[in-house]
Amino acid sequence: MSQTLPATIPVSLFEACADSIAGTARELAALGWTPATSSNFSMRIDAEHAAITVSGRHKGRLGRNDIMLVGLSGHAVGTDARPSAETALHTQIYRRWPEVRAVLHTHSRTQSVASRLFAGDGVIRLQGWELQKAIAGHHTHEDTLEIPVFPNTQHMPELVARIDAWLDAGKTLHAYLIDGHGIYTWGRDMAEAERHLEALEFLLGCELDLKKLRAS
Amino acid sequence: MSQTLPATIPVSLFEACADSIAGTARELAALGWTPATSSNFSMRIDAEHAAITVSGRHKGRLGRNDIMLVGLSGHAVGTDARPSAETALHTQIYRRWPEVRAVLHTHSRTQSVASRLFAGDGVIRLQGWELQKAIAGHHTHEDTLEIPVFPNTQHMPELVARIDAWLDAGKTLHAYLIDGHGIYTWGRDMAEAERHLEALEFLLGCELDLKKLRAS
Amino acid sequence: MSQTLPATIPVSLFEACADSIAGTARELAALGWTPATSSNFSMRIDAEHAAITVSGRHKGRLGRNDIMLVGLSGHAVGTDARPSAETALHTQIYRRWPEVRAVLHTHSRTQSVASRLFAGDGVIRLQGWELQKAIAGHHTHEDTLEIPVFPNTQHMPELVARIDAWLDAGKTLHAYLIDGHGIYTWGRDMAEAERHLEALEFLLGCELDLKKLRAS
Amino acid sequence: MSQTLPATIPVSLFEACADSIAGTARELAALGWTPATSSNFSMRIDAEHAAITVSGRHKGRLGRNDIMLVGLSGHAVGTDARPSAETALHTQIYRRWPEVRAVLHTHSRTQSVASRLFAGDGVIRLQGWELQKAIAGHHTHEDTLEIPVFPNTQHMPELVARIDAWLDAGKTLHAYLIDGHGIYTWGRDMAEAERHLEALEFLLGCELDLKKLRAS
Numbered sequence: 001m002s003q004t005l006p007a008t009i010p011v012s013l014f015e016a017c018a019d020s021i022a023g024t025a026r027e028l029a030a031l032g033w034t035p036a037t038s039s040n041f042s043m044r045i046d047a048e049h050a051a052i053t054v055s056g057r058h059k060g061r062l063g064r065n066d067i068m069l070v071g072l073s074g075h076a077v078g079t080d081a082r083p084s085a086e087t088a089l090h091t092q093i094y095r096r097w098p099e100v101r102a103v104l105h106t107h108s109r110t111q112s113v114a115s116r117l118f119a120g121d122g123v124i125r126l127q128g129w130e131l132q133k134a135i136a137g138h139h140t141h142e143d144t145l146e147i148p149v150f151p152n153t154q155h156m157p158e159l160v161a162r163i164d165a166w167l168d169a170g171k172t173l174h175a176y177l178i179d180g181h182g183i184y185t186w187g188r189d190m191a192e193a194e195r196h197l198e199a200l201e202f203l204l205g206c207e208l209d210l211k212k213l214r215a216s
Numbered sequence: 217m218s219q220t221l222p223a224t225i226p227v228s229l230f231e232a233c234a235d236s237i238a239g240t241a242r243e244l245a246a247l248g249w250t251p252a253t254s255s256n257f258s259m260r261i262d263a264e265h266a267a268i269t270v271s272g273r274h275k276g277r278l279g280r281n282d283i284m285l286v287g288l289s290g291h292a293v294g295t296d297a298r299p300s301a302e303t304a305l306h307t308q309i310y311r312r313w314p315e316v317r318a319v320l321h322t323h324s325r326t327q328s329v330a331s332r333l334f335a336g337d338g339v340i341r342l343q344g345w346e347l348q349k350a351i352a353g354h355h356t357h358e359d360t361l362e363i364p365v366f367p368n369t370q371h372m373p374e375l376v377a378r379i380d381a382w383l384d385a386g387k388t389l390h391a392y393l394i395d396g397h398g399i400y401t402w403g404r405d406m407a408e409a410e411r412h413l414e415a416l417e418f419l420l421g422c423e424l425d426l427k428k429l430r431a432s
Numbered sequence: 433m434s435q436t437l438p439a440t441i442p443v444s445l446f447e448a449c450a451d452s453i454a455g456t457a458r459e460l461a462a463l464g465w466t467p468a469t470s471s472n473f474s475m476r477i478d479a480e481h482a483a484i485t486v487s488g489r490h491k492g493r494l495g496r497n498d499i500m501l502v503g504l505s506g507h508a509v510g511t512d513a514r515p516s517a518e519t520a521l522h523t524q525i526y527r528r529w530p531e532v533r534a535v536l537h538t539h540s541r542t543q544s545v546a547s548r549l550f551a552g553d554g555v556i557r558l559q560g561w562e563l564q565k566a567i568a569g570h571h572t573h574e575d576t577l578e579i580p581v582f583p584n585t586q587h588m589p590e591l592v593a594r595i596d597a598w599l600d601a602g603k604t605l606h607a608y609l610i611d612g613h614g615i616y617t618w619g620r621d622m623a624e625a626e627r628h629l630e631a632l633e634f635l636l637g638c639e640l641d642l643k644k645l646r647a648s
Numbered sequence: 649m650s651q652t653l654p655a656t657i658p659v660s661l662f663e664a665c666a667d668s669i670a671g672t673a674r675e676l677a678a679l680g681w682t683p684a685t686s687s688n689f690s691m692r693i694d695a696e697h698a699a700i701t702v703s704g705r706h707k708g709r710l711g712r713n714d715i716m717l718v719g720l721s722g723h724a725v726g727t728d729a730r731p732s733a734e735t736a737l738h739t740q741i742y743r744r745w746p747e748v749r750a751v752l753h754t755h756s757r758t759q760s761v762a763s764r765l766f767a768g769d770g771v772i773r774l775q776g777w778e779l780q781k782a783i784a785g786h787h788t789h790e791d792t793l794e795i796p797v798f799p800n801t802q803h804m805p806e807l808v809a810r811i812d813a814w815l816d817a818g819k820t821l822h823a824y825l826i827d828g829h830g831i832y833t834w835g836r837d838m839a840e841a842e843r844h845l846e847a848l849e850f851l852l853g854c855e856l857d858l859k860k861l862r863a864s
Contacts, residue, residue: 141586251849
């Protein structure tokens with residue numbers, strides 16, 4: 001892949017973001033959360049650009065050549081590579097929240113199963129878990145943390161519109177699930193995005209375990 | 217093991233296939249999908265030959281000497297080594313589809329349990345999972361992906377006949393399970409075969425989890 | 433972080449404890465028991481001090497600078513770093529038992545789920561498991577091992593008072609759970625604390641599995 | 649630990665067995681099957697001696713000094729070290745079967761839970777699994793493989809007597825479980841013992857999964 005950068009973006013900045021994405025992807029792949037070349041990851045470069053994984057690569061083996069530049073409307077910049085089909089979901093987040101610098105989308109078994117199980121409700125409500133405090137702005141296990149579950153579609157503009165509708169209704173959002181698919185979460189830097197992802201995976205897993213056990 | 221190659225097969229080709237098989241086997245063994253020397257793997261060498269794992273070896277510790285040459289009728293070529301008892305299932309696939317270059321047979325707990333659970337139905341139907349798109353030719357989660365479950369037998373020709381019957385009925389096939397046993401899947405190269413295997417393991421695991429949770 | 437030590441504490445002693453804490457934390461993080469920067473660990477330094485993890489760090493990546501000194505009333509000593517919010521639970525243990533030299537608090541999925549499931553009973557009773565013998569003072573699987581489950585609160589003095597009340601009632605205590613949160617356990621040295629933690633995680637996991645299976 | 653060997657036992661033989669035990673133990677510990685210093689392992693040295701793990705050591709960190717010599721009546725030979733409390737179960741196997749050269753006793757969660765679940769029946773019957781063929785002398789999934797479950801006791805002679813009674817009744821035995829405790833299995837060499845252990849862990853796990861799923 002050949003990536004040409006706009007003059008305003010230093011090579012060192014792009015490379016630092018690409019390395020951070022590749023490093024995080026390796027860790028998440030080792031956990032089994034990116035099966036069969038699924039999942040995609042990005043970082044904000046500036047007010048108008050993000051670095052994002054090229055479509056279809058094995059997420060445990062990413063190098064700098066597997067990361068490309070996109071504008072915040074979702075188009076490739078300075079490369080012929082094809083960005084992930086879900087790039088529009090990443091750029092929507094960067095447009096909505098100027099402070100967000102990293103977006104993670106994974107596909108763990110727990111995430112996929114939880115999304116199917118709660119798709120009918122359209123939301124998962126987490127309450128009573130100490131680890132809710134790992135989500136920015138949450139200070140007690142007594143809060144209720146709402147994770148919406150949106151219907152899956154191969155047509156990205158539909159998903160973008162549903163997410164906009166949720167936000168335009170004034171609801172807070174730290175993460176969302178897509179039915180039968182996976183999770184999106186983000187943060188002010190890669191470390192916060194990772195912490196959110198790790199906490200949400202844990203909390204969804206706990207909810208599923210508890211549901212099985214309470215039935216027994 | 218001493219392997220003599222026909223003059224038409226370059227040593228470098230055989231060794232490249234053997235190394236690819238051994239490398240993939242190590243990864244799958246580390247995931248626990250090849251318990252107790254089970255499982256077998258192969259790659260097509262040319263229109264008439266395949267390289268396949270020798271019977272009974274530990275799949276996490278394969279070297280070039282654990283891979284042997286067979287003809288597509290299943291007989292050993294240029295070696296006294298004994299090919300896997302299930303070699304006939306591999307060669308059937310290479311004979312049916314000239315474009316297939318790699319066949320993987322594993323034995324994960326999820327695969328074995330799913331095969332028992334759905335043996336009565338004779339088929340597992342996967343629907344609504346984004347990861348179905350990891351299977352070649354599938355472009356949406358809305359499709360139904362059918363994985364047949366064939367009865368187990370120690371008599372390979374019976375199994376070969378059942379698989380032929382399925383295909384002769386005009387049904388598509390990307391993978392099959394054998395009851396109480398494991399999965400077979402394949403691809404146009406090792407990377408595609410691995411992607412198929414990883415996706416199917418994930419999807420079967422999701423189905424089992426969802427079944428437990430929906431009952432609770 | 434800059435840590436100044438009182439004249440009575442040799443640098444080598446503090447560093448040895450910090451290294452032991454960091455090493456144990458890396459092992460527990462690799463097991464997935466410290467998700468999203470949760471969990472905290474400490475070692476006794478002398479009759480009046482303990483070394484404890486600084487709040488909010490990734491437990492798989494601790495170095496000496498992530499460990500700080502506290503007095504046994506819970507205040508930072510010789511540093512501006514902020515100790516874990518739960519420091520009071522560690523120092524309570526060191527004050528109660530002069531022979532305790534290591535305290536581990538983790539947050540595994542099994543621990544969190546078990547705490548929710550048994551919160552109503554206020555206690556988990558383990559009986560009939562050989563591994564109960566891994567807990568100091570237990571010599572047979574026929575004993576009953578009681579692990580109390582205390583309600584969670586963000587107000588530490590409440591928790592401290594509940595634990596004091598349990599002990600003042602003359603009950604033995606080797607570990608406790610906090611509802612929706614995690615486990616605390618300890619030992620006469622780091623090896624014993626680790627052995628207790630490993631055994632309790634195992635026993636809680638067995639109890640949950642058995643509960644699911646007996647219902648089925 | 650200081651180990652003096654009888655003149656009839658070459659140092660190199662003892663060391664080779666000790667290294668084999670330590671290597672296998674590290675692999676099994678990494679799988680989580682030896683929690684909290686539990687489990688013990690041995691190899692036959694000659695017609696009258698075996699090498700066995702010293703009591704209470706961490707099974708992931710064994711060196712030659714953690715392996716000692718015992719006579720087949722269970723007494724320490726040439727050392728003051730204390731053999732495992734369960735040494736009598738190992739030596740019983742070596743006395744019964746001259747061809748057995750390795751005995752493995754582990755403590756996985758699956759083994760412990762299965763033993764509790766089937767303790768009332770006194771036996772687990774495995775049928776219909778291809779992997780039964782990994783057990784020596786089994787050639788088809790159509791056989792029934794019986795694993796007895798003996799009641800746990802801290803008094804080893806009771807257990808020895810129950811196992812003798814099973815064998816004196818003419819029943820075959822490849823492995824047994826002890827209620828709430830773990831599994832014993834063995835083989836003509838370490839590789840066969842490991843293959844048996846790996847297969848049995850897999851089969852017990854499959855049985856438990858299937859039981860949960862069939863109820864749902």
